[in-house]
Amino acid sequence: METVEYDVVVIGGGPAGENAAQYAVEGTGMTAAIVERELLGGECSYWACMPSKALLRPIAVADTTADLHGVSTAHVAPKALLERRDYWVSDYSDAGQESWAEGAGLAVVRGDGRIAGERTVRVGDTLVQARQAVVIATGSEARVPEMYADALPWDSRDATGVVEVPDRLVVVGGGVVACEAAIWMHALGSAVTLVVRDRRLLGRTEPFAGEAVLAGLRDRGIDVRLGVDVTHVRRESPEATGIGKVHGGAVTLTTSTGEIEADEILLSIGRVPRLDDIGLDSVGLSPDDVKAGRLPEWLHAVGDASGGPPLTHWGKHQARVVGARIAAAAAGEVAWEPDREAPVPQVVFSDPEVASVGMTEAEARDAGHDVVTTRVPTSSAAGTGLLRDHVVGDAQLVVDRGSRLLLGATFVGPEAGELVHAATVAITGGVPVHVLRHAVASYPTAAELWLRLLEELPREFRVPPPVA
């Protein structure tokens, strides 16, 4: 068995793993290796964020032009849409990522990585030793309960990598993947039925956001059925035809409200960290130890594998923090970190778009805050009103009454994903709302919505709280 040695060894070359490796060694003279068994760049680059957003953007533009007096309506061209997807996933080649790694001085070790003892990762017949640290960045995979497994349902890889468009598609789940994939599959020509166990969509966001997305999906002709349980799944001649191809004959779903027949099912009911087969037992650890952060000082976990919010930007942030900690520890120092925990933002690229950061109103109350909320229609600023003819959705701030600090914010409608970043900055920086009022947005931009929101707060919030 050959042994090679680096300062840092990262298992998994997705966005989180790449950032951890880069930040751990950049400017230090240390060396790092990334162990990757599929494509460097991970799920995000080839089967998740990039292809899904490449597919959704032209659809969003076509929708906007259909609602914008003064411009002829753009049409989605399915073949060209899939070509755009292929461009953004570099035709499923990671040559560009490999060049990036080379340029950043990171070694790429191809193969399946398994922890094989303290500071040791086994890749085939090679032992890769870490002088300083090992980072687990193995990502996550779609959850497939046993009831569905024999029917070989599509998961998000098939939906983003779609090659054959099923005539009738049933999407199971009411979360982010379901709400986004339903839109592009419908635009590509599938008749889409969304089967949602809960009585609402996007369960982790404010209820008004889920309601706006529900109305948007139904308006475009997607059949959304809420409060429906799937109890049995049957498929004629299931066949593993490959990613994005129809996996066999017709599928029948028995549900709490009757049977649904379709040509394919897309199962989008959440993801699980990929921790089961990475050799944790060789160092006396379990997947639960990783998710709870009970790790020896030489071992770290970042990204989806850590069990935190499964979002690329969050995994990359964690990775930068962990990378800086490894670099500092190697130099006998402690990395600087802010006292305040960073809030997690998320954008759902549905129609209307939904963007949120920090706590929802209910979460803030549950956490014991005395909460004041302010909500305005997204159309209420001239800058947002100009974006299309019919602007739907609301925007809301959740504020702590005592400290006057922002706890959370939700934007629904055009440019929601851009509007939310100011809230992220305000929460991260601890900017109270009476100071935030003096952050002047240009007229007439969408950001002026912030003025509307802050104006709706109680008048006494325009000055600092009285000193106790």
Ligand SMILES: Cc1cc2nc3c(=O)[nH]c(=O)nc-3n(C[C@H](O)[C@H](O)[C@H](O)COP(=O)(O)OP(=O)(O)OC[C@H]3O[C@@H](n4cnc5c(N)ncnc54)[C@H](O)[C@@H]3O)c2cc1C
């Ligand atoms: C359809 C879809 C759309 C999404 N859209 C967005 C979005 O718009 N914005 C957003 O922020 N997030 C989005 N996400 C979430 C995002 O994809 C993940 O949060 C992100 O990919 C996590 O990055 P990661 O580096 O932790 O893991 P991954 O990207 O999953 O990368 C893990 C890597 O580790 C490798 N690996 C695993 N085990 C081993 C092993 N034992 N040995 C060697 N290599 C191994 C894998 O091959 C993979 O390359 C989306 C997810 C889905 C499913």
Ligand SMILES: NC(=O)c1ccc[n+]([C@@H]2O[C@H](COP(=O)([O-])OP(=O)(O)OC[C@H]3O[C@@H](n4cnc5c(N)ncnc54)[C@H](O)[C@@H]3O)[C@@H](O)[C@H]2O)c1
């Ligand atoms: N734009 C983005 O940032 C983006 C896009 C896609 C995915 N993602 C990430 O990927 C993750 C996974 O997405 P997802 O949509 O699969 O998960 P999700 O957690 O967002 O939603 C899962 C949905 O499935 C339902 N569900 C759970 N178990 C079920 C069961 N047994 N039967 C029926 N329904 C069930 C839940 O109630 C929920 O509606 C998300 O948490 C998100 O962080 C992000």
